[in-house]
Amino acid sequence: MSESSRKCLVTGGAGYVGSVVAAHLLAAGHTVTVLDDLSTGHRAAVPEGAAFIHGRVQDAGQWLDSSYDAVLHFAAFSQVGQSVADPEPYWRNNVGGTADLLAAMRDAGVRTLVFSSTAATYGEPAAVPITEDAPTAPTNPYGATKLAVDHMIGGECAAHGLAAVSLRYFNVAGAYGPYGERHAPETHLIPIVLQVARGEREAVAVYGDDYPTPDGTCVRDYIHVADLAEAHLLALSAARDGEHLICNLGNGNGFSVHEVIETVRKVTGHPVPQTAAPRRPGDPAVLVASAERARETLGWTPRRPDLAGIVADAWEFARRGPEQ
Numbered sequence: 001m002s003e004s005s006r007k008c009l010v011t012g013g014a015g016y017v018g019s020v021v022a023a024h025l026l027a028a029g030h031t032v033t034v035l036d037d038l039s040t041g042h043r044a045a046v047p048e049g050a051a052f053i054h055g056r057v058q059d060a061g062q063w064l065d066s067s068y069d070a071v072l073h074f075a076a077f078s079q080v081g082q083s084v085a086d087p088e089p090y091w092r093n094n095v096g097g098t099a100d101l102l103a104a105m106r107d108a109g110v111r112t113l114v115f116s117s118t119a120a121t122y123g124e125p126a127a128v129p130i131t132e133d134a135p136t137a138p139t140n141p142y143g144a145t146k147l148a149v150d151h152m153i154g155g156e157c158a159a160h161g162l163a164a165v166s167l168r169y170f171n172v173a174g175a176y177g178p179y180g181e182r183h184a185p186e187t188h189l190i191p192i193v194l195q196v197a198r199g200e201r202e203a204v205a206v207y208g209d210d211y212p213t214p215d216g217t218c219v220r221d222y223i224h225v226a227d228l229a230e231a232h233l234l235a236l237s238a239a240r241d242g243e244h245l246i247c248n249l250g251n252g253n254g255f256s257v258h259e260v261i262e263t264v265r266k267v268t269g270h271p272v273p274q275t276a277a278p279r280r281p282g283d284p285a286v287l288v289a290s291a292e293r294a295r296e297t298l299g300w301t302p303r304r305p306d307l308a309g310i311v312a313d314a315w316e317f318a319r320r321g322p323e324q
Contacts, residue, residue, distance in 0.1 A: 173222045224305075
């Protein structure tokens with residue numbers, strides 16, 4: 001199959017980011033099969049035109065064969081708080097599942113992988129913006145499992161010639177047509193604030209207002225999910241045999257909690273009551289990623305960096321309501 005048209009397995013492709021990437025792959029002319037156990041994903045989120053396998057990533061060897069050209073791997077548990085309270089499933093699924101997937105790829109002769117990693121691998125950074133050379137010291141089991149997988153992939157590249165790219169990102173937001181955030185419970189700030197705007201929550205809690213930031217609230221780097229998807233397609237083309245490329249993805253600037261809330265008010269035209277809450281343990285004041293390596297090696301530049309545009313797309317998805 002030509003470089004411009006590949007047969008791709010998208011694990012976790014019924015989830016938020018995986019579904020948007022699958023839709024972009026289809027639009028680019030690739031053939032897509034989604035593998036998802038629907039434990040957190042949604043069948044209706046699988047894009048039209050993609051084949052669907054209801055199954056676990058641990059069992060990918062049942063379906064993965066030499067007809068596939070690449071795997072894009074999103075099948076992971078990703079709730080930080082849940083990983084602290086109940087870490088064992090995170091190690092079994094995120095690390096064990098990826099080990100099984102890599103073995104299946106090796107057996108089938110599928111030698112290209114794009115991995116959905118996370119900037120949580122860095123923990124609390126000593127400096128921002130965070131570069132790929134920053135020390136990795138995750139502060140929770142979720143970040144630790146993703147870092148373990150990155151190490152595993154690096155070993156696979158060195159030992160067996162895998163071509164792999166790991167993409168590390170923080171706060172993905174926005175929506176892409178019918179594909180948006182549908183987490184239960186929801187833990188991400190923008191959809192939580194939109195729930196307040198819709199009257200589904202009474203108020204949004206602001207955890208700490210005395211941080212060393214311009215308005216006292218935490219600052220985070222938000223990236224539009226469609227920009228993120230475009231980076232995955234570029235990574236697919238940039239993967240080289242025997243090499244493990246790690247790239248951060250972000251806008252390179254951050255927005256505070258207060259800025260997000262005020263932007264939601266302006267975009268939606270609805271009041272958003274807020275309440276003050278104590279700081280959460282381990283919440284750094286500022287988390288912003290440097291995406292310079294992604295620009296240089298992938299040719300990637302975020303095209304939707306405006307917070308109001310990110311919120312507007314997420315609001316349109318929230319108002320429309322997803323199919324179940």
